[in-house]
Amino acid sequence: MNPMRKSSLLFLLTCFAFLSSHGQTPDFMFALEGTYVGQKEIPDATAGGGRRTLDARLDGRRNGAEDGFVLQWKLAKDVSNAQQTSDSVAVLMVTEQLETWHWDDNRGRMVITRIVDNKPIIEDWFVMDETSSRAVLERGGEWANAPALHRLTLERLAGQIRFERRVNAGDGKWTVVHRYMLNDFVQED
Numbered sequence: 001m002n003p004m005r006k007s008s009l010l011f012l013l014t015c016f017a018f019l020s021s022h023g024q025t026p027d028f029m030f031a032l033e034g035t036y037v038g039q040k041e042i043p044d045a046t047a048g049g050g051r052r053t054l055d056a057r058l059d060g061r062r063n064g065a066e067d068g069f070v071l072q073w074k075l076a077k078d079v080s081n082a083q084q085t086s087d088s089v090a091v092l093m094v095t096e097q098l099e100t101w102h103w104d105d106n107r108g109r110m111v112i113t114r115i116v117d118n119k120p121i122i123e124d125w126f127v128m129d130e131t132s133s134r135a136v137l138e139r140g141g142e143w144a145n146a147p148a149l150h151r152l153t154l155e156r157l158a159g160q161i162r163f164e165r166r167v168n169a170g171d172g173k174w175t176v177v178h179r180y181m182l183n184d185f186v187q188e189d
Helices: 003-021 027-032
Strands: 034-044 050-062 068-078 092-104 109-116 119-130 134-143 146-157 160-168 175-184
Touching: 027 068, 027 092, 027 134, 027 146, 034 160, 050 175
Parallel strands: none
Antiparallel strands: 034 050, 034 175, 050 068, 068 092, 092 109, 109 119, 119 134, 134 146, 146 160, 160 175
């Protein structure tokens, strides 16, 4: 083989190997793309250890840099008076929240940015376990004004996506903060 052709081929293979291992969005993040509807579960201490559920919708779109996604969450809860009469009207309150999830290849971390009170809250998450359909992310932080370990599990199942956020305050117990169970949204004609 011609030495010039051999070095060109070697250069192209090296570039391809570099590009395929750097700057790519992890496979599990592509589960965020699309529209999902379902419920958010939150532990409810007033219900004797039960759970409170909210209707939820997630719209996920790729960001312009192609290294992550922009997520729009919508949560609806019934704020009607508990003592409804036959002529009462159900009142729903819908709240929206925006998040960006992007992969920081330089640091090897997932960066989630939420907007709260018109200010960005930035969280760096380490990927602890990953397959194409499931990822476990962890980070340090606070919970109830004490240091804690936070864990976020994202699972993509057939026709469904699940998020579960847990916290460990150092006692070895993982407490569920919230859980989303969302199904693929199919627009009906």
